[in-house]
């Protein structure tokens with residue numbers, strides 16, 4: 014068993030955990046982060062991609078709205094390379110209450126959100142596919158944000174200050190001495206090894222899993238999981254974030270976010286029991302297609318690429334003990350010492366992606382207080398390291414431009430998303446895992462219209478060659494990735510995408526005979542084979 | 555799940571704009587394997603890439619970044635072969651417009667090549683002088699240096715008199731002119747007007763022989779395709795509007811509009827609507843009523859209304875079906891029609907493109923690509939050892955004649971000959 018020690022241990026590698034890690038490191042703490050999967054694999058990687066202007070909350074939650082606009086302006090400065098400055102619109106369609114528009118406009122101005130009304134003609138000039146029957150339109154500084162780039166930049170910048178990040182390390186136990194938490198035991202999911210890490214203070218930033226983790230320290234924390242389903246449309250029918258001008262409570266599927274090469278519509282909102290298991294239901298898909306048509310009448314004519322869901326961490330205050338909450342905001346920062354009589358342990362949960370930095374600042378302020386030191390937060394002034402180049406807004410055309418100018422060179426491997434052989438080979442050299450999904454998160458491999466149809470076998474070939482994998486390992490990497498891709502397509506298979514799926518199936522089943530691999534060569538165990546037979550696909554861990 | 559609510563016409567027509575067809579691509583690569591340009595040069599990443607793939611990276615609010623797009627010749631083979639209805643060539647034309655707009659600069663050479671009508675109008679009165687001087691090598695080298703028009707690119711010969719001049723002053727007054735209830739409108743385009751009046755005359759002879767009165771509207775102008783393919787959409791739209799306004803009157807009266815130039819009739823049929831986004835009722839009506847001349851004549855033949863008093867021509871003649879003609883999606887009417895002539899054998903050359911693609915092969919940097927594209931076609935034509943070969947499209951004829959030395963004619967010239975009209 015491996016043993017390590019650190020000053021502050023952060024558990025959870027979503028945007029909150031990564032933000033806390035960077036803030037800690039920048040304030041001079043020795044910090045380590047443990048994440049059970051890859052960075053941003055939890056809710057942060059399954060969100061809607063919207064850097065809120067706050068407009069959505071202006072009417073019913075002015076505090077949250079104000080936080081959003083403040084953080085929106087800060088993040089534009091500190092991580093421009095993760096942000097596409099799409100701008101946003103709030104549109105009042107014939108299905109929306111007309112009186113809400115004025116209320117919305119006034120509420121925005123009360124919290125300093127620069128909402129501006131534009132004419133319908135101007136709206137159609139900017140976004141010709143929007144519903145011409147829309148009655149009023151307001152522009153706001155919404156944007157879309159790339160979570161993987163952001164989390165990666167945060168930990169890379171943290172590493173520059175000496176912080177360590179361990180991905181694929183799942184915490185299974187919190188170590189206690191008396192009423193103090195003194196460390197954690199984690200399992201390395203790639204090697205199966207156990208690691209024990211001792212620390213002066215532990216921050217739980219595991220989002221919807223917060224209750225489970227707190228229970229490991231005998232603290233009673235209730236975090237409900239609120240499932241939200243989204244659908245990525247293959248084509249950006251709008252290049253501006255489009256929100257319905259409605260009360261956010263009780264409205265589903267009312268935002269379209271253009272992000273990367275797709276436009277994502279979302280979300281639903283359903284409470285689920287298990288944050289690890291929440292199927293997408295047919296009514297959700299149907300509802301979103303219907304709601305999409307209210308904003309873009311031809312919405313359904315475009316191809317739905319895949320559907321996925323994430324779980325919102327919804328913190329529920331502990332009845333009588335609610336006054337023990339350190340901070341009373343939309344997110345919960347819990348100091349378990351006064352709350353539960355458990356020392357050296359802090360939980361941060363809830364909130365929004367947009368406000369992660371502020372949450373991290375509050376958390377690290379609390380850490381400072383508990384460790385009896387004062388160190389100023391500088392994350393609002395520090396531009397993050399961009400591993401891929403300069404600090405400027407991301408643009409949709411940038412990958413095309415890099416290919417055109419030769420900055421991306423080598424053969425094109427993933428054609429849809431423009432990923433070259435050199436990029437893939439450089440990435441493969443950075444870790445010892447054999448997971449094509451890593452390349453998807455880092456480089457966007459397999460995320461385009463063919464959903465891995467034409468690149469998965471090429472990438473598997475490169476892995477086989479560059480990592481000297483066995484045939485079994487290569488086949489397993491290939492099959493796992495296809496399963497993951499195909500699972501996401503299952504709920505949206507109609508029209509053109511069904512044709513795509515049949516072509517992909519023809520490539521892998523018909524030409525490559527993947528379904529006829531002898532069990533010994535496929536690298537897939539029997540349990541999974543059985544799952545495929547009953548479910549049509551298996552869960553990829 | 556798949557059914558859409560009814561969309562009104564405007565919404566539907568915006569959705570139908572060609573750039574959105576990128577959404578339909580399943581990445582099968584069929585277009586790339588057919589693209590004549592991608593097959594001969596690495597400078598061009600091919601239709602799938604510059605078309606539907608790059609389209610997903612194009613934000614109308616951002617500037618254009620992909621210069622390699624400019625290597626697309628606009629031949630249209632990709633749009634024709636795509637089994638999923640992706641309008642690749644049309645998408646490329648629109649993206650090129652944006653590219654040139656981003657650069658805020660269209661080379662003077664492109665502006666001039668785009669104005670075939672102006673060139674013709676300037677050249678015709680000086681035909682003998684212009685024709686000789688344009689054959690002088692030193693002058694062509696000079697033109698290449700200054701304007702980027704390749705020194706070896708084929709230059710058509712200007713006609714002494716314009717076709718329209720002949721129609722107005724000679725034909726209209728001729729006692730032999732057919733006047734009838736059966737009327738057809740002739741869209742002559744620039745090449746017939748300024749360079750190849752004889753093809754227009756042959757067309758009129760064949761139509762009149764079949765009992766049609768031929769109307770040549772005075773207010774027709776260049777179809778605008780050369781401007782369109784040189785990314786001058788505003789100018790092209792002006793020409794398109796003039797033509798639509800001129801022709802729609804006849805279309806409303808139920809007359810059909812025929813032309814001998816397959817790329818110009820394709821503009822009327824499709825490009826105005828799909829590339830220039832002029833998809834209104836008038837444009838649709840003109841589009842519906844427009845016919846390639848062989849398409850029109852073959853329909854007559856199929857209805858038993860075409861005269862078949864052909865004299866035999868005992869020859870085997872090679873025929874190249876230009877890409878622009880195939881993009882009409884009407885099969886190959888010229889072959890079926892010419893095969894009605896007794897004794898004739900039409901040898902259909904198996905090649906996709908001659909390489910010229912309108913004004914593409916005239917450009918200095920693209921001339922070599924253009925010749926490489928046409929190589930197989932040229933070799934096949936030469937191998938037939940025939941003195942003449944047939945092709946429907948003018949720039950293709952000039953290119954093939956220039957590359958092979960074989961005399962090139964339009965199918966309607968052969969028909970006129972078989973009818974004994976020449």
Ligand SMILES: Cc1cc2nc3c(=O)[nH]c(=O)nc-3n(C[C@H](O)[C@H](O)[C@H](O)COP(=O)(O)OP(=O)(O)OC[C@H]3O[C@@H](n4cnc5c(N)ncnc54)[C@H](O)[C@@H]3O)c2cc1C
Nearest residue numbers: 025027028029049055056057060061063184220241366367
């Ligand atoms: C459908 C949906 C749409 C949303 N859209 C937006 C939006 O558009 N804009 C916005 O600002 N916000 C949005 N949100 C909210 C936002 O996504 C979340 O608030 C935010 O991502 C939470 O980040 P986090 O780091 O706290 O949690 P997570 O990202 O869930 O991170 C927690 C991490 O902890 C890890 N973990 C769990 N247990 C363990 C363990 N035992 N050991 C080690 N690691 C563990 C998990 O794997 C996970 O990676 C959305 C949320 C949902 C559900």
Ligand code: SF4
Nearest residue numbers: 589626627629630632
């Ligand atoms: S129009 Fe012709 S040259 Fe251009 S991409 Fe299509 S096939 Fe290739």
Ligand code: SF4
Nearest residue numbers: 579580582583585636
């Ligand atoms: S454009 Fe058409 S032919 Fe070309 S790859 Fe896409 S679907 Fe295939």
